[in-house]
Amino acid sequence: MNETVNRLIEIFRKMKDELESVGWYPVDAESTRWWGGAETPDEVVITAMLVQQTRWDVVHEVLNRLRRLSLNKLEVIANTDPNYLAEVIKGVNYRFTKAQRLVKFAKNVTMIGGLGKLRLRGDVRDFLLNQEGVGRETADSIMLFALNIPTMPISQYTKRVFSRLLGLKLGDNYDMWKEFLEGLLPRDLYTYKLIHASIITIGKKYCLPTDPLCNKCPLRDVCLYARGRG
Known part of the structure; x- marks a missing residue:
């Protein structure tokens, strides 16, 4: 074997x-570029949540839109109106639901000090799985490609x-x-x-x-x- x-x-x-x-x-x-050319761990997380049941080419277009509006940072998304975010991510399937979930996720991560702090937690996978809209594959993808944890x-x-x-x-x-x-x-x-x-x-x-x-x-x-x- x-x-x-x-x-x-x-x-x-x-x-x-x-x-x-x-x-x-x-x-x-350790580069985040593995994940579709993502420039930061925040972009990995954002696209990992948006790509569910959505084509990658659509998500790339949306990511470029988020970059232009400086909405490619979880700290900024945490303070964004979900309805406005839903308009920005137009083209993504279930965009209203995903916008709400992404804002909630961003708030929760920001409250604990960001992804850098999350990476140091012993319960990082449980934390991710407790976020609305984050299943096991998404959690493991975030851990591997955003947090550089081998899983x-x-x-x-x-x-x-x-x-x-x-x-x-x-x-x-x-x-x-x-x-x-x-x-x-x-x-x-x-x-x-x-x-x-x-x-x-x-x-x-x-x-x-x-x-x-x-x-x-x-x-x-x-x-x-x-x-x-x-």
Whole structure:
């Protein structure tokens, strides 16, 4: 299994252009630019909440609008009228709900001293999960890409790609997948970011729910499913 993991990481390191084509920017381990070119941890959090059930290209347009209005900072959003924010993020699905949730989140984070203070808390994941609109995948994404805490977000792409890649049958249980992958992978910030970004990319471009493009997939030589298809 270790040999397969090492081979995966080797393949993923060569996928820079493909990662960038779908909005991931591999740079140094602690940079926020991994996450769609985000310039700050605040931008990672904001877009992580806005991108739920919304296309990334729409969220990028909205982020640029927020930047122009200096609304790309949680401290500023905390003091913003949710109705005004909903107008600014027009194009995002469920924008009124998301605007309200984002303002509440910003207020709560600002009250404890910002994301820097949050990162130092021992209950950071519980804090995030207690915020309205933040589920497990969003919480883990914020921890990994905004707070630089090595934790593996589990998406539907993660489950599908690793199920086929390793022949796993772990079902749909988020925590079971998280425990398995974190026990399998080197606990390293860069590696976690690289693997998450690469798996999302492969899931979007090749490992489709039906009629996967195995013959074009970078993992075709190490994937049990692809090899089984001949």
